[in-house]
Amino acid sequence: MSDAAQSTAAEVRAAAEAVKTALDRHLAAVERRSGEDDPAVYEAFNELAAAAEEYDELLYDRYDEVTPFEIPGTDDSLPPYTGPEEPSAVSVLIRRDYAVVEPQRLLAQAQRVEAAEEPADEVAAGTVHGALGVLFEEYEPDEIASRHKEFGLEEGDSTLWVTAEEERPEPGEWLEAPFEQIDPQQIVCRFDASAVYDEESDGEDSEDDLGPDPELDGELDEDDLEPLDADR
Structure with missing residues (x-):
């Protein structure tokens, strides 16, 4: 196995670890959520989605395999509302x-x-x-x-x-x-x-x-x- 292949395998492993870390952070944010639109949960969700996407891409490139997860895209979703509570x-x-x-x-x-x-x-x-x-x-x-x-x-x-x-x-x-x-x-x-x-x-x-x-x-x-x- 070439050094390049070893390096790619290491990247996949690092991406998997990043997903695990992002999962822990997301769960912690959910457990501490302060309301329905808690920005910490929103941020943790986006980090988890990005980590999962990166892992999925590297896994496919290196091993021709995919994950069983489908994280909804966030491009069309709205960020947490921070406008006035009682808009006039x-x-x-x-x-x-x-x-x-x-x-x-x-x-x-x-x-x-x-x-x-x-x-x-x-x-x-x-x-x-x-x-x-x-x-x-x-x-x-x-x-x-x-x-x-x-x-x-x-x-x-x-x-x-x-x-x-x-x-x-x-x-x-x-x-x-x-x-x-x-x-x-x-x-x-x-x-x-x-x-x-x-x-x-x-x-x-x-x-x-x-x-x-x-x-x-x-x-x-x-x-x-x-x-x-x-x-x-």
Whole structure:
């Protein structure tokens, strides 16, 4: 066995020890937790997840083996809430993505809007970007979301964040950079929608093609950001 192989084996062993240490720290943090969103537990969880991932990768590289553990990813999870206990204001931020899949339909809808309002000056609706401006000026984002197919649009990902505030900002205070300073620890909740989730569900349910399981009688259910004017 070469020195390089020995070194890799030593790395695997060290990674395993790191997982053991992280497990002990996580259990200790859980035993001492001060509340549901204890930051110490959150930090210990992330350390354990990182250690387990590192061990799993090295184990596979060296021995072509994997662990039986699956630690949930933390990229989409929220850190512990540290905002005001009794917020006097909230900010709601949303991003919705669309693809322009039928430009002619989009243009026709915008031209109808212009014809009804300013028949003598049908200019803006003559281009795709102009038509988008006409429609988003005419309709609320919620209405566009519910009627997007009529406007030749196709839905993409969307996300909505609700953040707690100590007090409502002064008028015009954040308009120049509305999404620049978002504190993740003041997010009360968030709602995400993506075709990725649908694909994951399709993959999980693919065995349904083999026929129903007689033992199962239930069914599985199921940005940058823009200001509030939408729902989820």
